[in-house]
Amino acid sequence: xxxxxxxxxxxITAAGKNQRTLPLQTLVDCDGISKSALxxxxxxxxxxxxxxxxxxxxPGDEAAYAxxxxxxxSRMRFIAQPEPLGYGHAVHCAADFxxxxxxxxxxxxxxxxxxxxxxxxxxxLAAAESAKCPIxxxxxxxxxxxxxxxxxxxxxxxxxxxxxxxxxxxxxxxxTEAEQKLVVPGLRAGxxxxxxxxxxxxxxVMEALSQGIATGQTGLSPALAENARRxxxxxxxxxxxxxxxxxxxxxxxxxxxxxxxxxxxxxxxxLLVDLLAQSQA
Numbered sequence: 232x233x234x235x236x237x238x239x240x241x242x243i244t245a246a247g248k249n250q251r252t253l254p255l256q257t258l259v260d261c262d263g264i265s266k267s268a269l270x271x272x273x274x275x276x277x278x279x280x281x282x283x284x285x286x287x288x289x290p291g292d293e294a295a296y297a298x299x300x301x302x303x304x305s306r307m308r309f310i311a312q313p314e315p316l317g318y319g320h321a322v323h324c325a326a327d328f329x330x331x332x333x334x335x336x337x338x339x340x341x342x343x344x345x346x347x348x349x350x351x352x353x354x355x356l357a358a359a360e361s362a363k364c365p366i367x368x369x370x371x372x373x374x375x376x377x378x379x380x381x382x383x384x385x386x387x388x389x390x391x392x393x394x395x396x397x398x399x400x401x402x403x404x405x406x407t408e409a410e411q412k413l414v415v416p417g418l419r420a421g422x423x424x425x426x427x428x429x430x431x432x433x434x435x436v437m438e439a440l441s442q443g444i445a446t447g448q449t450g451l452s453p454a455l456a457e458n459a460r461r462x463x464x465x466x467x468x469x470x471x472x473x474x475x476x477x478x479x480x481x482x483x484x485x486x487x488x489x490x491x492x493x494x495x496x497x498x499x500x501x502l503l504v505d506l507l508a509q510s511q512a
Contacts, residue, residue, distance in 0.1 A: 238333050238356055238431055241276045242325045243286045245269070245296070245339030246312040251289045253476040254339040255299045258486050261344075261493030267299035268476060271342055271489075277306065279352045281335060285328040287312050287321045317449030323440040331434050333359070341428035342485050344492040345471040352429060354469050358394070359431035364463040367397070367455070368427035370473060371418055374406045379475065380425035381452040383466050384413035393468035395424065397459045402452035424466060427473050430455075435462060 245254050254269035266274070273284055285308045288296050293309040300307055308328060312321045322336060335356065343351040351368065359366045369383060381402045388394040395415065404413060409423050418424070439454040439461070448454075458464055474485035490499035 237280070238335050238359065239281060240283045240285070240329055240332060241281045241335040241337060242322065242329065243269070243272065243276075243284060243337045243339045244318065244321045245292075246287050246289045246315070246321050247318070247340075248289075248315060250338075250340040250477055251292060253482075255295060256476065256482060258342075258482070258489060259493075259495070261489055263493060263495045266301070268342060268485075269296060269299045269339065270301050270303060272337060272339065273300055273303045273307070275343070275350050275352050276335065276337070277303065279350060279356055281356075282306060283328075284308070285310050285325045286339070287324050289315075316444075319440050319451040319454055320444055320449040322451055323437060323444060326437050326441070329434070329437065333365075333431055333433050336430045336432055338428040340476045342474045342476065342489065343428075343469075343471055344474065344488050345469075347470045351427070351469045351471040351473075354471070355429055355431060355467065358465075358467045362394075362463075362465050364465060365431060365433045365436060365458060366465040366467055367430040368469045369395070369424040369466045370427045370468065371422045372425035374409060374421045374423060376425065377406060377409055377423065378403050379478070381455075382409060382413050382423050382425045383415075385415060385424075385466065387415070387417060388465070393470075395466045395468075397455075397464045397466050400452045400456040400459065402450055424468070427469055428475075429469075433458075433462075 256268050257265055260266050260271050287310050290311040297304040310324050312324050345351050355368045382404050383397050384399040385395045385397045413423050436458050439457045443454050474488050475481050
């Protein structure tokens with residue numbers, strides 16, 4: 232159980248073969264300042280009140296990540312995943328760092344824009360503190376995107392807006408599998424609750440990961456499914472959008488989203504209008 236303890240540590244995973252360079256990419260953030268994706272993400276984490284961050288990296292990437300983090304590198308510990316043994320294994324590499332405390336887990340190739348005054352991270356942390364149990368952020372996602380995300384099945388928590396009791400978790404399900412096992416009442420047809428790229432997890436999840444790794448199961452989703460059988464586990468629809476840098480045109484789409492959500496919105500809109508006009512000329 233989280234027991235209302237303030238989450239003080241965060242883990243960012245960035246060791247994946249196809250994703251390891253994405254957090255190093257430079258974008259212009261909502262304040263109009265050029266930063267690496269890692270620095271943007273870490274800035275939101277620290278702004279939400281978390282002081283310590285572990286970044287799980289590919290061996291040899293430590294120096295590049297420290298440079299990309301800029302001033303926030305002093306708050307980071309870079310932990311190498313010695314072998315590419317899966318996402319759950321990468322998370323478990325931070326077990327000593329998290330110790331017996333709840334922690335925020337983020338993926339390094341996603342950035343976020345919020346539809347409220349609170350950041351997406353702050354929304355999740357507030358929900359975790361209130362619920363006093365592990366909780367994952369989710370977003371209603373069309374079935375065409377299921378090959379990219381872990382997906383939950385469950386039911387709405389009575390009287391709680393956007394909150395769900397998680398009953399099962401399946402990593403990258405097929406549409407047929409999702410239709411059979413992951414339909415959540417109240418969602419539009421063909422839409423499912425897919426992970427948003429951020430979770431507040433407990434030491435019990437680390438235990439489930441350890442047991443899974445011992446039997447060759449190195450993913451995160453099976454550990455979360457096992458955790459749902461052991462203790463209360465919730466999901467919340469965040470009021471915001473995730474932006475996956477790893478998708479086709481993901482960097483472009485993310486930069487546009489940050490620009491349109493920030494102080495340079497009018498300039499970005501003017502640039503888009505000019506580009507559209509030139510393409511039609």
